[in-house]
Amino acid sequence: MIPTLLCVVLLIFVLFEITPGDPALTILPSDSWTEENIARVHKELGLDDPILVRYVRYLGNAVQGDLGTSYLTKTSVTNEIAQKFPYTMKITFISVIMAIVAGIPFGVIAAKHQYTLTDNISVFISLLFVSMPNFWFALLLARFFGVQLGWLPTTGVETWTGYILPSATVAITSLAAITRQTRSSMLEQIRQDYVVTARAKGQIEGKVIYGHALKNALIPIITVVGTNIANHLGGTLVAETIFSIPGLAKYMITGLNGRDYPVVLGSVLFISAVFCIVMMVVDIIYAVVDPRIRIQMMKKNNSGRKTKARKEAAAA
């Protein structure tokens, strides 16, 4: 996880280095664009130092929780992120829940009724959702639920209802991905012998499908959900912009437009860290869901301990 984050920061540093444009020009009003002023700003911001020095200095600060100060607003990036991330997190979280709650049953139903009308409809809908650009979908939602029906607010998140439309926007793409993954991994599982065994025991069909087959089908579904969380973090960008939510993604875009390097760096680093943590949690969930993985992990630990013990014994 740590090396990943180091690479992320390095990559952004290099990218900024090779992109044209000077933050000093955005900071200074255009009538004071003199060489002198620009040099002064460069010096203030420490932009004259070589890239490696800046990189190490940035990392040193970041470890202490200081992600720098915005060039434009002169506010602490750490504080801003702490303030804005909850919005993004809530949207991401709600949208993941939405996608799972709708996607898995859809997929199961499609698999159970393979090659029937139900299956075709569900495949069609998921294909439609996958291919629909989500900014357009967001506008449709806003127009229908916000303007025509007037049920839900189209801007801001003063009340919890404000989260529904943005979350739905984000959920839509991964809902389709989850549906399709669930369908295909369920199709694989319901042909397995143990499913017949469960039926032969006299188990009711619902339990056979959801209790036995779905549990086994979960591993690839969890993988898809995990990787989709990354998409969700990115997808909030569209939702935050369209529904005017002061979230992290919007903060990052503002920073990008203004060449506000600390803002961009800080946000990207933070999101990468969140994503790394999510992936770690996904790995842990694997072990919780699948005893095969759990047992393997336990064996590895045991054998590690054994060789250690053996070495110690040999040393003694």
Added chain:
Amino acid sequence: MEKTAQAGEAFLDIKDLVVEYHTDDAVIHAVNGVNLKLAKGETLGLVGETGAGKTSIARSILRILPDPPAKIMKGEIWFNGENILKLPEKKVRSIRGDKISMIFQDPMTALNPIETVGSQISEAIRLHNSISRADANKQAVQMLETVGIPGKRFTNYPLEFSGGMKQRVVIAMALACKPELLLADEPTTALDVTIQAQVLEMMRDLQKDFGASVILITHDLGIVAEMCEKVAIIYAGEVVEYGTAEDIFDHRAHPYTEGLFGSIPTIHTKTKRLNPIRGMMPDPANLPSCCRFAGRCPYTTDECTSSYPEMVECKSQPHTVRCVRARVKEGGSQ
């Protein structure tokens, strides 16, 4: 009325069972008018080569054929005076795993890989007995010990067991509710010979203890000799010969049965090459209307390729055979 009429008869009575598999481009005739009877406590061996329809027959009894593509087109399966094929699904479910249970062919895949073996056994117990989870678990532990697995392995997962142990678990699961009828679908095919012997011996002991009737599906005549009282030879989805094990082993009448026995090498004579039955089973999607064995039979006559043979009763009851030669033979000797 029919119910009472049936009650006095056989414990399991399969009448004219027809199973077809409907795929996009063909209809596969897996089981074609099979009649079988089984008395209480009896062991019936279903013998035939791969694809003969043995498993389809067994799965029809439990109504667990994969639908689609499999369809039971015709027939009656009377069990304890009830036609299983006419019962509502809920009723069948209460029979499955309780009155009738099944041991599956491949223990490697028959167990749910992510549930402990104990919970899979106690699941069967709890489905058919209204007892607490703790009591069901206690019974499951007992079942494990009955099949020779230490009770403390209750919480282990299938991947922590060897193939033979898994098959024991599958058997424990099948016997958990003390079924009256046990369908054993090639219970030892996936196991090596020493484990085979152990598992068979265990099954025989358990059958004695529980008093269950057994339908044993196999293509191993050695197992039949050891385990079965009655034998049905299945070929291309129909019974070609049926009788007691003695009849089949000593007075076999169908050329296919002869071929099966002929392909076993004996210990007393020197055999350089095995002696297989030549040719292949007819394509079940395209069965001949005459005798289905005619294409491979060494005694084929014009009658064999022009008409469909009926079941003929042999001298010693209840020995029947589907072959014109037998009719001639039997007719001649009467």
